[in-house]
Amino acid sequence: QKEVEQNSGPLSVPEGAIASLNCTYSDRGSQSFFWYRQYSGKSPELIMFIYSNGDKEDGRFTAQLNKASQYVSLLIRDSQPSDSATYLCAVGRRGGGADGLTFGKGTHLIIQP
Amino acid sequence: KAGVTQTPRYLIKTRGQQVTLSCSPISGHRSVSWYQQTPGQGLQFLFEYFSETQRNKGNFPGRFSGRQFSNSRSEMNVSTLELGDSALYLCASSLEPGSGTEAFFGQGTRLTVV
Numbered sequence: 435q436k437e438v439e440q441n442s443g444p445l446s447v448p449e450g451a452i453a454s455l456n457c458t459y460s461d462r463g464s465q466s467f468f469w470y471r472q473y474s475g476k477s478p479e480l481i482m483f484i485y486s487n488g489d490k491e492d493g494r495f496t497a498q499l500n501k502a503s504q505y506v507s508l509l510i511r512d513s514q515p516s517d518s519a520t521y522l523c524a525v526g527r528r529g530g531g532a533d534g535l536t537f538g539k540g541t542h543l544i545i546q547p
Numbered sequence: 548k549a550g551v552t553q554t555p556r557y558l559i560k561t562r563g564q565q566v567t568l569s570c571s572p573i574s575g576h577r578s579v580s581w582y583q584q585t586p587g588q589g590l591q592f593l594f595e596y597f598s599e600t601q602r603n604k605g606n607f608p609g610r611f612s613g614r615q616f617s618n619s620r621s622e623m624n625v626s627t628l629e630l631g632d633s634a635l636y637l638c639a640s641s642l643e644p645g646s647g648t649e650a651f652f653g654q655g656t657r658l659t660v661v
Contacts, residue, residue: 466647477637477652478590522590526646533603534580534592535639535646 436461438525440538448546453510455541457523460504467499469508470522472540478522482508513545549574551640551653559659565626568656572619572640578602579621580650581613584635593636596621597644625658633660 437460447453455469466485470478484490484497484506496509506525510517520540527533552571560566572579581593592605596615613623625632635657639650 468649470652477635477655480649480651483649524590524646528643528645528647533646534582534595534605535590535650536592537582537590539589 436464436525436533436536438523438536438538440521440523440541442539443542444544445541446544446546447513449513449515451513453513453517453543453545455508455510455521455523455543457506457508457538458504459506459523459525459536461525461527461536462501462504463527464501464504464525465528466526467497467506468524468526468535469495469497469506470524470537471517472520472522474520510543515545515547518543518545551638551651553636553638553653553656555656556654557657557659559661560628561661562628562630564628565624566628566658568623568625568636568638568658570621570623570638570640570653572621572638573651576640576642576651577619578641578644579615579619580639580641580646581621581623582637582639582652583607584637584655585633590637593623595644602644628660630660633658 469482472478482497498507522540523538524535578597580595594604615621641650
């Protein structure tokens with residue numbers, strides 16, 4: 435059974451600070467890692483993806499991957515109230531035989547003005 | 548470039564009925580995956596279609612089925628609806644099959660079974 439674990443929160447962070455979201459996964463064969471943002475009542479929006487160990491930066495977002503520890507994280511710098519949402523970690527494999535994405539249940543992030 | 552389009556956005560059905568949901572992927576994307584999202588279970592994989600073939604299926608009963616057309620549009624069907632089928636049904640579009648590349652979600656269809 436493939437599992438993706440996230441702290442459900444809520445995680446409360448002051449505006450302008452760094453928000454750190456974490457995710458662990460059970461399937462050692464996982465090759466692809468995604469972070470989705472989901473506002474209440476909306477569908478998930480892809481904000482970051484990472485395939486190799488290390489850090490990947492895109493604007494205020496940094497994804498970090500450590501395959502040895504089976505750990506993925508998302509850092510949001512200079513947090514804004516508009517970043518308040520649920521962040522979903524998703525894990526997948528390449529190839530046509532792979533199952534669909536396995537999602538964590540999400541971390542609810544609140545940015546306090 | 549248009550995103551993933553799902554119709555209808557909202558549906559209310561009675562137990563025992565059947566329902567068909569539609570998904571049009573991003574232009575050029577040939578892989579369409581379906582997911583069910585509920586507060587208790589989160590997002591769960593239903594099945595994936597690529598080049599009109601079902602490639603993978605999640606752990607859902609046979610009442611859940613789907614198909615994909617030659618233009619990559621996909622439909623999902625749920626027969627003999629149960630109260631527990633009430634959920635947000637999401638379609639995701641990607642370039643390649645499997646779960647290894649970026650997947651983009653549509654707005655979803657909110658199904659309520661009464």
